[in-house]
Amino acid sequence: MKGSFRQSMSWLHTWVGLIAGWVLFFVFVTGTASYATQEITRWMQPERPMQGPTNLDIKAQFDAAYQQLLHDPRAQDAQSWTINFVSDARNSQQLSASWSMPAAEGERRGRTETIYLNHQTGAAEPLTEQPRETAGGRALLRMHYALHYIPSDTAILIVGVCTMLMLIALVTGVIAHKKILQDFFTYRPAKNLRSWLDAHNVVSIAALPFFLMITYSGLIFFLYTYMPLGVPFTYGFSEQDKQTYYQELMQQTGSQRILGLGGGGGPPRQAQGAGERPRMDGTTPTEQQSQRSSRPDQSAQVAGSERNSERANRSGQGRQRSGEHRGDGTATMRGADGLGIQAKRFVNLVPLLLQVEQQWGTGQVRSLTITPAVRGEPAKIQFSPAFSETIRRSRGAGNIEFNAFTGAEIKTLPNELAAPEVFGSSMLGLHEGLFAGTAVRWMYLISGFLGCAMIATGLVVWTVKRRPKLEKTGEYRVWHQSVERLNVATIAGLSFGLACYFWANRLIPADLAGRQQWEIHVMFISWALLAAFSLFRPVMLAWRDSLTITCIAFLLLPVLNALTTERYLLKTIPQGDWVLASIDLVFIALGLMFGWAALKVRSKGASNQRRAQSTQAMQSTAGGI
């Protein structure tokens, strides 16, 4: 490290980027896919119904679904009833009625059962097959911060260190970029190193605000893990001291959910089961969601059940504040009439529904949830909007709640939030992007994809820049070659593994026990195989072949889908289920991209060969003369 400030920064950028690059590529690929967690899970459960627009108005939808809840004997003693309307919300073009049972002894949460209704007729549509168990989008979501096959504590630390390095790489990268303004829009193709540098610069500038936000906020998620001594040094080291800290934090900031401390709020619960970890260690709510939806009965309507539990959490919080302890579901239900009996005393709910719809607009009522009267609190009906007005991670915000016996609106005063809480929850909200509708979600996906491209091009620049010099001095040896091979193994290998993850979903028998785990194993096994294959090939051939294989793997996915399911493009597009169709279309786009890259490598390899031959010929002619 020597020379000017800019040179030092450039040095730092180079080496920090190289060290963290491979892990970050994995984090970015899986993290980008996580912006489509629910959509990917739905693709991976082709037994679930297709979604589409509806002709039924909201009243007709309500009547159809509410009748199911009123008359289904299984729903009478439920802890809550939920109706999901066909709405503009994400993954929400499916009319359904569902109910959650109280948690049984030793369980954290009761079962949720769902009846799907035809969104043209409103008639119940029993599923012909149970949705297959799948690792789904949530496995990718979890991997992007907890990796796989290693303890999650260790993994979170590894990812954290790499994230910090990435933040350094981003800032130093901007400083090291000499002509950031002059070359702002410049990409010069077919100029070898120059082109790679241009590409790296351009994709990095393209979504720079996103990259800064995502790295910085990524660190906030696990701030107590990365800065473990702050709280103990002020409050003490015992578990009780920790609780005191969280209590104070909540009172002073008005926080409903403490940073990195999942759940709907309230002081952190004690670990309830042997395998259960307390939440304050940085396990994120997203992970909670994924654990929640890992049960097959719930993953069937992921979106809906997530919302339900959020609400359950929120109402739990209310009770907590009034000094009562939140019991498990069984205790809450004890001594009260079942929901089915209480429903006979409800006011007519339709006017409430229409009032809310008028306030929010057509297609903007996402769902309603009815909870029975418990412990002096009346039965409630709560409406959730299909849109979000805040980026903050504040679930349940914007809901409207009524007393189901009287029809009176229950107003809850919003908490006064302290500025740090607003900032913190906004950063987390921005990272997760749960507020994003279709258009913004696509922008998130594009930005994430550009992040993958930034890391990949950066890694390639490192090798392309050094190789000619090293070859000249005869120092092109194992160290440099292993970086080149690791690049192929990571960039093409992981992409191939990801494609195989989806192949596994379709090819592993739907009733195989533990098939979720096998889907993930297949991903890593195929990645390892392709990596091993490319380690023993000359680097250009390794690139060409592994990119070609990846291209084929992605391009054939929609074909495989058509052969094995009823949810392929020719069915999904006419039905108007664009969410499901777009997954197949993205596979095709990725396949074409890898194919294009493979062709580029091929022509590059050919031209290199020609150059080598002509140099050789010249040398031999020169020797002849």
Add this chain to the structure above:
Amino acid sequence: MGASLLLIFSLIAALAAMVCLSLAMEKHYQSMFESQLSVAKIRMLKLTGWLLLVASLGLCVELWGGVIGSVAWVGELTVGYVAVVLLLAWPVGFSRKS
């Protein structure tokens, strides 16, 4: 104005803004047009570019509200920027010499 129209217009504005700002630079202007880039033209293009940026922000805020709108706007800038870079690098420009 419908939501999807607002979205389309704000995206077009973001894209057009990027086009103007890039053409305000000598080398990109030269790659597209035969004529010379005068100081007046530069001023014109820059002004239009910035106005279009503001317009696209305004449309985003109209559509999504201030907070989410500004997030969406940054996303639109990303999309517009990438599109313009690809457009400029495309092998056949309007008057590409080579």
